[in-house]
Amino acid sequence: MSGKRSLIRSGTTVDQMVRAIGDRIVTGYLRPGEKLDETSLAARFDVSRTPVREALGQLSAMGLVERRPNRGAIVAVVTQEHLASMFESMAELEAICARFSAERMTSSERRGLEIEHQGSARMVQLGAEEDYEYFNTEFHSRLYRGAHNTHIHDLTVMTRSRLAPFRRAQFMLPGRLAKSWQEHDLIVTAILRGDGAAAGKAARDHVSIVSEASAVFAVGDQPKAASTTPVTAD
Amino acid sequence: MSGKRSLIRSGTTVDQMVRAIGDRIVTGYLRPGEKLDETSLAARFDVSRTPVREALGQLSAMGLVERRPNRGAIVAVVTQEHLASMFESMAELEAICARFSAERMTSSERRGLEIEHQGSARMVQLGAEEDYEYFNTEFHSRLYRGAHNTHIHDLTVMTRSRLAPFRRAQFMLPGRLAKSWQEHDLIVTAILRGDGAAAGKAARDHVSIVSEASAVFAVGDQPKAASTTPVTAD
DNA sequence: CTTGAGGCAATTGCATGCACTTTTTGCCTT
DNA sequence: AAGGCAAAAAGTGCATGCAATTGCCTCAAG
Numbered sequence: 001m002s003g004k005r006s007l008i009r010s011g012t013t014v015d016q017m018v019r020a021i022g023d024r025i026v027t028g029y030l031r032p033g034e035k036l037d038e039t040s041l042a043a044r045f046d047v048s049r050t051p052v053r054e055a056l057g058q059l060s061a062m063g064l065v066e067r068r069p070n071r072g073a074i075v076a077v078v079t080q081e082h083l084a085s086m087f088e089s090m091a092e093l094e095a096i097c098a099r100f101s102a103e104r105m106t107s108s109e110r111r112g113l114e115i116e117h118q119g120s121a122r123m124v125q126l127g128a129e130e131d132y133e134y135f136n137t138e139f140h141s142r143l144y145r146g147a148h149n150t151h152i153h154d155l156t157v158m159t160r161s162r163l164a165p166f167r168r169a170q171f172m173l174p175g176r177l178a179k180s181w182q183e184h185d186l187i188v189t190a191i192l193r194g195d196g197a198a199a200g201k202a203a204r205d206h207v208s209i210v211s212e213a214s215a216v217f218a219v220g221d222q223p224k225a226a227s228t229t230p231v232t233a234d
Numbered sequence: 235m236s237g238k239r240s241l242i243r244s245g246t247t248v249d250q251m252v253r254a255i256g257d258r259i260v261t262g263y264l265r266p267g268e269k270l271d272e273t274s275l276a277a278r279f280d281v282s283r284t285p286v287r288e289a290l291g292q293l294s295a296m297g298l299v300e301r302r303p304n305r306g307a308i309v310a311v312v313t314q315e316h317l318a319s320m321f322e323s324m325a326e327l328e329a330i331c332a333r334f335s336a337e338r339m340t341s342s343e344r345r346g347l348e349i350e351h352q353g354s355a356r357m358v359q360l361g362a363e364e365d366y367e368y369f370n371t372e373f374h375s376r377l378y379r380g381a382h383n384t385h386i387h388d389l390t391v392m393t394r395s396r397l398a399p400f401r402r403a404q405f406m407l408p409g410r411l412a413k414s415w416q417e418h419d420l421i422v423t424a425i426l427r428g429d430g431a432a433a434g435k436a437a438r439d440h441v442s443i444v445s446e447a448s449a450v451f452a453v454g455d456q457p458k459a460a461s462t463t464p465v466t467a468d
Numbered sequence: 469c470t471t472g473a474g475g476c477a478a479t480t481g482c483a484t485g486c487a488c489t490t491t492t493t494g495c496c497t498t
Numbered sequence: 499a500a501g502g503c504a505a506a507a508a509g510t511g512c513a514t515g516c517a518a519t520t521g522c523c524t525c526a527a528g
Binding site for chain 1: 287292319322326385
Binding site: 305 | 514518519520
């Protein structure tokens with residue numbers, strides 16, 4: 001452990017801890033059920049236990065960690081049932097965003113969406129999963145913003161974060177990339193012609209398919225203990 | 235410490251603080267923009283600053299309070315725009331719950347919903363706002379639970395909490411009670427016949443109307459400074 | 469009278485310490 | 499040998515203390 005905390009960005013120490021720990025959960029570096037020891041985390045990030053505690057509290061409020069009184073915190077473990085409910089919610093939230101986007105996006109937003117979407121076609125041809133993932137994220141973010149409703153935006157982003165650990169490997173399924181793009185295309189087309197209902201349906205279907213694709217991995221992922229280090233240590 | 239903190243219930247001190255402060259915000263006892271001084275709050279509840287700080291952090295993560303680094307915390311102040319976005323989200327969330335309820339409620343849930351709904355008719359006749367409010371809350375909770383989706387349930391309850399301060403006075407509008415019941419009736423009828431689309435639409439319309447009714451008060455409420463009287467009609 | 473710099477009081481942010489709860493370990497009993 | 503109990507170890511929960519930042523007030527200069 002190095003002495004400085006320059007690894008993490010700006011803000012108060014608590015915010016840094018929230019981001020640091022939250023990121024590790026969202027990226028799957030910390031696995032569901034894994035114990036989050038205050039002392040170890042404090043030592044790991046070279047801060048005292050206080051900001052770590054506060055961070056765990058906030059992450060708990062966000063649903064990313066689970067806190068048992070006097071018994072420590074663990075990375076939130078989601079049951080199959082709860083996972084399904086989150087995916088279903090995600091589908092509905094995306095449907096709302098797509099519907100609103102179809103009705104409300106400015107013409108420059110529409111243009112941006114289409115350009116980026118067309119740009120991502122290239123990644124599909126090249127089979128560049130990593131790059132496509134970037135476009136994919138951006139695509140969905142555009143939908144959330146395009147809804148012009150900050151609260152829906154927040155709810156959606158939040159839900160998406162919590163699902164992130166389970167969506168990780170979806171694009172590794174053969175042919176998933178191209179299918180994803182086609183699904184996006186349906187959404188874009190509907191939005192561009194202002195058809196809210198169709199956009200909503202297309203978005204809902206899209207997420208539902210992702211859900212099924214991810215569930216495969218989620219099941220196999222769940223009971224597995226932490227083995228090798230997926231992401232390199234910092 | 236002068237031993238008694240019996241005003242508040244069980245759980246850890248932090249949880250008590252979260253509930254205590256959160257309640258005061260949700261019930262409108264603490265007004266948007268009001269300063270939340272750690273020391274005062276700690277003294278007020280006879281605890282140290284630490285649990286108060288943690289509570290403020292969690293409430294901040296929930297969106298109920300706003301935290302400026304090194305500049306203290308205030309009760310989250312919602313702009314008209316954000317308020318509108320929350321009401322709109324609420325309408326969509328309730329629509330989802332109603333739709334799912336229509337499709338998924340067990341027969342005993344359906345029976346319970348109808349019985350309680352019919353029971354509330356009495357409150358309308360008597361013009362008992364307070365009592366009706368209880369039935370109203372219970373009615374909506376049944377919808378949220380009936381959706382059989384814990385995540386949607388959580389999102390909806392959360393959004394509802396954040397809107398609570400602004401819904402407070404809605405039933406004081408003349409005739410609102412009877413109209414509310416009729417709107418509920420539309421929802422119940424649709425659910426009982428399993429018509430998800432109709433239930434969703436009815437629920438969305440219901441919230442939209444509440445939104446408009448509440449907006450009246452919200453506008454007048456917003457710029458007003460904190461005074462001793464919680465809800466005064468001007 | 470306005471404006472700006474400097475210092476002071478108040479408040480936040482974090483570290484540390486202590487008490488209490490849970491968990492583990494080792495010994496004793498059956 | 500297995501089960502249970504007790505004491506110790508570990509870890510959480512809260513309080514307090516101190517450094518750092520902010521905002522305010524004063525006072526002087528223009």
